[in-house]
Amino acid sequence: MSKQKLTSISSLGEFGLIDRLTNAWPVYQKSTFKAMGDDAAVIDFGKEQTVVSTDILTEGVHFDLAYTPLKHLGYKAVVVNLSDIVAMNAQPTQILVSIAVSARTSVEALDELYLGIKEACKTYQVDLVGGDTTSSKSGLFISITAIGKALPNDLVYRKGAKINDLICVTGNLGAAYMGLQLLIREKEVFAVNPNSQPDLSQWDYIIERQLKPETPINLRKKLSDMGVKPSSMIDISDGLSSEILHICQQSNLGCRIYEEKIPIHEQTIKFGYEIKVDASIAAMNGGEDYEILFTVPMTDFETIKRYPEIQIIGHMVEADKQCALVARDGTNLILEAQGFNHASSVS
Amino acid sequence: MSKQKLTSISSLGEFGLIDRLTNAWPVYQKSTFKAMGDDAAVIDFGKEQTVVSTDILTEGVHFDLAYTPLKHLGYKAVVVNLSDIVAMNAQPTQILVSIAVSARTSVEALDELYLGIKEACKTYQVDLVGGDTTSSKSGLFISITAIGKALPNDLVYRKGAKINDLICVTGNLGAAYMGLQLLIREKEVFAVNPNSQPDLSQWDYIIERQLKPETPINLRKKLSDMGVKPSSMIDISDGLSSEILHICQQSNLGCRIYEEKIPIHEQTIKFGYEIKVDASIAAMNGGEDYEILFTVPMTDFETIKRYPEIQIIGHMVEADKQCALVARDGTNLILEAQGFNHASSVS
Numbered sequence: 001m002s003k004q005k006l007t008s009i010s011s012l013g014e015f016g017l018i019d020r021l022t023n024a025w026p027v028y029q030k031s032t033f034k035a036m037g038d039d040a041a042v043i044d045f046g047k048e049q050t051v052v053s054t055d056i057l058t059e060g061v062h063f064d065l066a067y068t069p070l071k072h073l074g075y076k077a078v079v080v081n082l083s084d085i086v087a088m089n090a091q092p093t094q095i096l097v098s099i100a101v102s103a104r105t106s107v108e109a110l111d112e113l114y115l116g117i118k119e120a121c122k123t124y125q126v127d128l129v130g131g132d133t134t135s136s137k138s139g140l141f142i143s144i145t146a147i148g149k150a151l152p153n154d155l156v157y158r159k160g161a162k163i164n165d166l167i168c169v170t171g172n173l174g175a176a177y178m179g180l181q182l183l184i185r186e187k188e189v190f191a192v193n194p195n196s197q198p199d200l201s202q203w204d205y206i207i208e209r210q211l212k213p214e215t216p217i218n219l220r221k222k223l224s225d226m227g228v229k230p231s232s233m234i235d236i237s238d239g240l241s242s243e244i245l246h247i248c249q250q251s252n253l254g255c256r257i258y259e260e261k262i263p264i265h266e267q268t269i270k271f272g273y274e275i276k277v278d279a280s281i282a283a284m285n286g287g288e289d290y291e292i293l294f295t296v297p298m299t300d301f302e303t304i305k306r307y308p309e310i311q312i313i314g315h316m317v318e319a320d321k322q323c324a325l326v327a328r329d330g331t332n333l334i335l336e337a338q339g340f341n342h343a344s345s346v347s
Numbered sequence: 348m349s350k351q352k353l354t355s356i357s358s359l360g361e362f363g364l365i366d367r368l369t370n371a372w373p374v375y376q377k378s379t380f381k382a383m384g385d386d387a388a389v390i391d392f393g394k395e396q397t398v399v400s401t402d403i404l405t406e407g408v409h410f411d412l413a414y415t416p417l418k419h420l421g422y423k424a425v426v427v428n429l430s431d432i433v434a435m436n437a438q439p440t441q442i443l444v445s446i447a448v449s450a451r452t453s454v455e456a457l458d459e460l461y462l463g464i465k466e467a468c469k470t471y472q473v474d475l476v477g478g479d480t481t482s483s484k485s486g487l488f489i490s491i492t493a494i495g496k497a498l499p500n501d502l503v504y505r506k507g508a509k510i511n512d513l514i515c516v517t518g519n520l521g522a523a524y525m526g527l528q529l530l531i532r533e534k535e536v537f538a539v540n541p542n543s544q545p546d547l548s549q550w551d552y553i554i555e556r557q558l559k560p561e562t563p564i565n566l567r568k569k570l571s572d573m574g575v576k577p578s579s580m581i582d583i584s585d586g587l588s589s590e591i592l593h594i595c596q597q598s599n600l601g602c603r604i605y606e607e608k609i610p611i612h613e614q615t616i617k618f619g620y621e622i623k624v625d626a627s628i629a630a631m632n633g634g635e636d637y638e639i640l641f642t643v644p645m646t647d648f649e650t651i652k653r654y655p656e657i658q659i660i661g662h663m664v665e666a667d668k669q670c671a672l673v674a675r676d677g678t679n680l681i682l683e684a685q686g687f688n689h690a691s692s693v694s
Contacts, residue, residue, distance in 0.1 A: 039434035040400035053387035087386035137407040143490035
């Protein structure tokens with residue numbers, strides 16, 4: 001894009017910009033009664049409950065435009081939000097997108113951002129039904145609200161885990177963190193030598209997990225088809241350690257997570273060797289995986305085991321047994337909000 | 348607050364901060380099935396439609412912390428959003444609040460912001476059900492999503508106006524704009540002479556309209572009690588000119604607005620004299636009034652006339668007659684998106 005003439009946002013005006021960004025936007029959901037273009041969107045769920053969640057992403061904190069393509073950023077911003085709806089065992093249906101952009105942002109840059117948003121809408125079959133577009137003094141801000149629906153009995157909260165329930169996780173963990181470390185490293189290399197053309201193809205997986213993550217949208221249907229009703233559920237945005245603690249605290253229980261059971265991709269392990277960061281630490285504390293952590297009754301063990309994309313990584317215990325990671329050597333490491341602490345252990 | 352020791356946000360951590368800001372937050376709505384504390388809020392409207400809208404406010408663009416008390420800012424941020432729900436003829440019921448703050452913001456400053464949000468929640472009986480709290484490289488960003496409900500037949504869109512419908516407006520217009528001009532002027536005076544202690548009591552109304560606006564939450568009930576169903580409706584956030592153009596465009600009609608009928612507060616007129624800005628221009632182009640503009644069938648004329656807080660300011664005409672302001676001297680001034688243009692006139 002560097003050689004073409006770019007359009008200033010002010011040349012379009014707010015309404016012109018919104019028209020350009022959201023013109024002929026497709027609609028996927030029957031419940032989208034009225035999308036954009038009025039004071040508010042109208043959604044009609046009939047007998048189901050409405051589930052709603054919001055996240056804000058800020059430049060320099062959640063993303064660095066030096067290595068984040070705007071299209072991926074738009075895609076990721078949507079996925080980050082849908083993942084909260086998926087973590088309620090609900091179906092995401094609509095989103096609202098608000099952005100604040102500085103004067104240095106071109107319309108073409110926003111076109112890219114919205115292309116990514118549009119692609120995510122298509123992948124996840126959700127409808128864009130509103131938003132706000134405004135300016136910022138500096139930096140790009142993206143605030144997304146996701147709406148979903150579920151029958152009241154299908155919703156799964158954080159607080160429902162029971163003693164001996166199995167702790168399960170989808171996909172694999174720690175890859176997004178390693179991808180971020182790689183991108184930061186390459187940015188530094190580039191700063192020193194702008195002509196370096198590194199071959200990053202061997203790290204394609206961890207890069208994609210950082211820049212363009214997915215959330216397991218089909219988990220709800222899969223569990224329902226299996227006849228499994230999870231007792232608690234949360235998405236992994238801040239790292240496994242932080243998320244299992246939320247479930248333990250809200251369910252008034254402790255847990256044991258087995259380090260050897262945590263699913264980790266081979267690139268995560270390999271890059272971890274390269275930068276001397278333990279892949280388990282990336283999985284426990286890294287975050288941005290957008291996989292789903294959930295608990296099921298022990299009686300579902302045989303059923304769950306048949307699904308390779310779901311891994312059983314531990315079980316719930318009495319509250320007084322605390323929350324701990326059982327390391328490969330059998331040591332119990334106490335889990336804390338910001339990760340696990342090698343200095344403290346319980347039996 | 349300048350002499351007490353302030354708490355850094357990092358000392359609390361994200362979860363500690365959220366707890367402090369939203370601890371023991373009251374719930375007003377029966378439909379709030381699950382508020383904060385899980386991946387998403389759960390809302391149960393039964394047979395009604397869900398209405399949802401979002402707005403983002405950015406420091407240096409929408410507010411200047413030099414003259415905006417944070418408590419008022421929190422209050423206003425909520426009202427700005429509820430006004431979009433009111434403009435659908437729906438009842439606001441829940442909000443989600445996301446903020447991005449720079450490191451220089453203290454926890455006490457956020458306490459003030461949330462006090463204002465809490466006060467608005469109480470005034471308008473809406474529930475805070477979620478949000479996100481994160482950091483920004485610079486500046487304060489507030490993104491609010493408002494949710495409301497209505498029976499499908501009660502909702503009023505922008506597109507429903509008919510020829511000869513009366514154009515009505517609540518409250519009065521232009522005051523928030525004049526309040527802003529006053530605050531900007533006083534900021535400049537203060538910069539030159541920090542010891543100046545101006546008596547602003549004569550301008551209390553326009554200052555309050557700028558810093559702590561209200562939206563006519565009871566309009567829906569009032570119209571319903573009157574037996575009046577508006578044909579179109581919009582809130583006045585960008586100025587009367589821009590808003591009536593939205594109604595005209597979406598309804599494929601033109602309009603005549605009578606300058607002499609536009610409700611304007613005496614302080615608006617008086618301050619306009621002082622700074623040589625026509626109060627009608629403030630009403631047409633100023634924005635931030637958060638009053639409601641709506642159209643009703645001509646047969647409701649006698650009914651509407653009995654309510655002094657609603658003013659009839661014009662009527663809808665055929666599309667080919669364009670959208671015009673009829674000035675006090677009888678001239679028709681064509682309305683444009685950014686206001687009205689003295690250079691072009693139609694008959």
